[in-house]
Amino acid sequence: MTISINDENINYTLEDEHDAGDILKGLTSWLEESGLLIGGLEINHESMPLNETEWKSIPIESIDNISIEALSLREGRVRQLETARDFFILLETAIKTGDEESLKELYEGFRDLKGILPHLLNEGPHPTILPHLEKVFEKGFKGTSSVSAAEAVQMASVLESRRRETASPESEARSSAKTLAEMAESLDDVAVQLQTGQDKTAMETIIRLTEILQMFMRSLSWLDGSDSVEEIMNDMNRVLSELEEALKEGDTVLIGDLLEYEIKPRLIKLPSGMNFSGGNG
Template sequence: MKIYINQDEIEFILEQEKSLGDVYNSVEKWLALQSYSITELFLDDEEILITDKKNWESLPFSDKESFRVTALTLAELKSQNLKTLLNFCQMIQRSLKEGNVELLNELLHEYTYIENSYEVLLEDFSHSIKNHMNSILASNGFRPQGERSEENVKKVLESFIMLEAVIQGRLEEVNDPFRSGKECYDAIVNLMPRMEEVSLMLQTGKDKEAMDVIICFSELFQKLLRIYTYLPRETQENHHEDLKAYINDMSGILKDLTEAFTSEDSVLMGDLMEYEIMPRMESFPKFFESMNSKGN
């Protein structure tokens, strides 16, 4: 059997594989080590649906001439899925602007599948985006279907325009991580002088100003970590073990900061910023210098 990946034949030694499922699993595992994911599969130039694996995984492979897969990097796959999500969002907007009720209802029928992708594609782990969109759709007569005034349509349209901006932002991160990373890196560096003043702000009644700085830093740092995963492997390997420890350390502190923010514990927030986060920010340029130097 000849094995092809993205049209290129590769030397892949089959050992204990006895079925097509075994071959697929071996190739999939090997590609995963290279940060690739299989998106399409062809046997003897006939496409086999990966989602129907249970129907073909036990078939013998000895009588097959070729095993061809299309594989994308994880970043390429995410970019592709984000573009699909973006297209859906833009179609919703078009149907609302044109008053195309038939198209709108078709799209809303598919919305359940779309909203389930927010968690993975938009890092909506708290479901804040999903819950906000559901609230907007429900309160304006779109899910479930009800009476819709011009004002209802306007509110839903505005929400999907805002959602489009979020999706576009994620696409830019995936497609140009160095530029996006540099912008984020610079924003954090510029914010650091204000971060040093958070404890004093909290002690002098400037709680809102302090909260704004904390929120801004948390969002920027989480964004930077997200972008970092899209960089080339050779870049990620710089300071790999030290960086891994640094990220784990900072992630734990940010979690504590979030909990302190939620409980409105200003004393703990000030202490975390002054004694935990700021000392660690001294190492920040060293770990993320690759973004700063290549993002021009």
């Protein structure tokens, strides 16, 4: 039997394996030790769907060759995000055209997708996107619903944004840093708004600020763990935790002080302080 990974034959000793499932279980563990995962599989030159199980029972005597596509964790995440994004693009089309057969099939697939969406969205301890999505679609996918179609478009957009953060983390982090530095110039105004009863206007800016900060932090998390990256992440996480606590307490004075004296100077310095490279492969 010939086993190849990314078109290169490997020396892999079989022991007590009886079928394709046994072999792949061992290879999966072996690859994970190197930070890799299986992205594609061919047995006897025939592509096998990883989300199905029929091929696992193929007896070892019937296998001449196994070909595996191995991906890094980041490459694997990008592929998952692309698949999830494309799911919602298909959903929008099916809703708009009222294709009931496709909607039924997509709803079956949605059950599996829901299991990995929290992982893909990476919202942190207080998720909002998936709970909202489940509420919108709690009674299934309905055709010709403009609201449902709009939700599908929004989800595809969110997942595409996550894909960019993962696929090109350095450029996305730098772009977010530039936006944050520009927003920082108006944080003095937000502090004043909080003190003069303009809470709604101030909170709109704070919400937008935290959204961009989360994008920035997610992008940084995919970069190589250099001292510069870790220093930025640790510092921003500390300040964000303080801001979150102040928001929970409704302490407008502390919120204003944090924005003006802690967060603003850090954001202004962000673009020039990002002394790292790599991660856009």
